Amino acid sequence: MIIIGCGYIGRLLGARLAAGGGAVIGVVRSAESAAQLPALGIRPLQCDLLRETPDALETAGADVFHLAPPPAEGREDPLTARLIELFADRGEPRRLVYVGTTGVYGDCGGDWVDERRTPNPVAERALRRWDAEERLRAWQATSGAELVILRVAGIYACDRLPLARIESGQPVVSVAEAPWSNRIHAQDLVEICVAAMERAPDGGLYNVCDGEPSTMTDYFLRVAAAAGVAPPPQIPLAQAPGRVSAGMLSYLRESRRLSNHKLLAELHIRLRYPNLEAGLADCFGAG
Numbered sequence: 001m002i003i004i005g006c007g008y009i010g011r012l013l014g015a016r017l018a019a020g021g022g023a024v025i026g027v028v029r030s031a032e033s034a035a036q037l038p039a040l041g042i043r044p045l046q047c048d049l050l051r052e053t054p055d056a057l058e059t060a061g062a063d064v065f066h067l068a069p070p071p072a073e074g075r076e077d078p079l080t081a082r083l084i085e086l087f088a089d090r091g092e093p094r095r096l097v098y099v100g101t102t103g104v105y106g107d108c109g110g111d112w113v114d115e116r117r118t119p120n121p122v123a124e125r126a127l128r129r130w131d132a133e134e135r136l137r138a139w140q141a142t143s144g145a146e147l148v149i150l151r152v153a154g155i156y157a158c159d160r161l162p163l164a165r166i167e168s169g170q171p172v173v174s175v176a177e178a179p180w181s182n183r184i185h186a187q188d189l190v191e192i193c194v195a196a197m198e199r200a201p202d203g204g205l206y207n208v209c210d211g212e213p214s215t216m217t218d219y220f221l222r223v224a225a226a227a228g229v230a231p232p233p234q235i236p237l238a239q240a241p242g243r244v245s246a247g248m249l250s251y252l253r254e255s256r257r258l259s260n261h262k263l264l265a266e267l268h269i270r271l272r273y274p275n276l277e278a279g280l281a282d283c284f285g286a287g
């Protein structure tokens, strides 16, 4: 098994697969990331896929998880393009599971959104993800390899909560004006990646979220309450430009409530953390 982009989620996933007896290779860019992998039972392969072709990577017939994000700028994903070239050179995988994002849906005005919704990416980060999906679908059609696409919502975990942001006193948009957003616990995402590799139908496409959307503001307020720290101040949406980061502003322009029915039904997933309450209780106790 090969994990392309073996960072935070890749390490959890790789350790889970290695503990089950799998031989796992993790591709990362930096020496710091590579150094973390052997202790987890993952064989590191350090290589910047945008600039180098890794000599020691045999992809023919492999199970490949693609978790490497596109570069931070532009409307295309050259990393996924390079990966497809690499497969043509080294041999096509058996199956690729792609961890993409729900950003491809764009702003849905707060609608409930399932996988039949026509994507409408607007932000550049979403256009890059859409480009990756389109490239992979074209690759699947000609390569004979199998493809499963996961459109993943905001990832959280006990060691991945916005506590530093909350404690810094940065404002959030008022509850009444905050757009809908969606989340998935990192451990559930790992199990979903495994299920997608093992039992999703070829060509499967899934929203990956816990199915209980709330607003970004609600998320920050609930994390603050669970952690016992002061809640962030609330400001009107009109005051957000200039008072929140450009990245956050881009997320505030999108509102959607994602359905996870297809994921749960087709992959027989039983979420360990079916809502934020369960996830935060795991981090801080049931309150």
Ligand SMILES: NC(=O)c1ccc[n+]([C@@H]2O[C@H](COP(=O)([O-])OP(=O)(O)OC[C@H]3O[C@@H](n4cnc5c(N)ncnc54)[C@H](OP(=O)(O)O)[C@@H]3O)[C@@H](O)[C@H]2O)c1
Binding pocket: 004, 005, 006, 007, 008, 009, 010, 027, 028, 029, 030, 031, 033, 034, 047, 048, 049, 050, 051, 067, 068, 069, 070, 079, 099, 100, 101, 102, 152, 153, 154, 155, 156
């Ligand atoms: N944050 C969210 O809420 C969210 C939501 C939906 C989807 N996602 C996506 O889910 C995926 C997994 O997330 P994560 O938190 O595990 O991300 P992460 O910790 O940033 O891991 C990404 C990994 O990709 C590697 N990588 C990046 N560019 C590379 C390149 N050019 N060549 C080789 N390796 C490269 C990085 O290597 P180095 O560590 O050496 O830099 C890192 O190990 C990412 O694609 C992320 O964008 C995130």
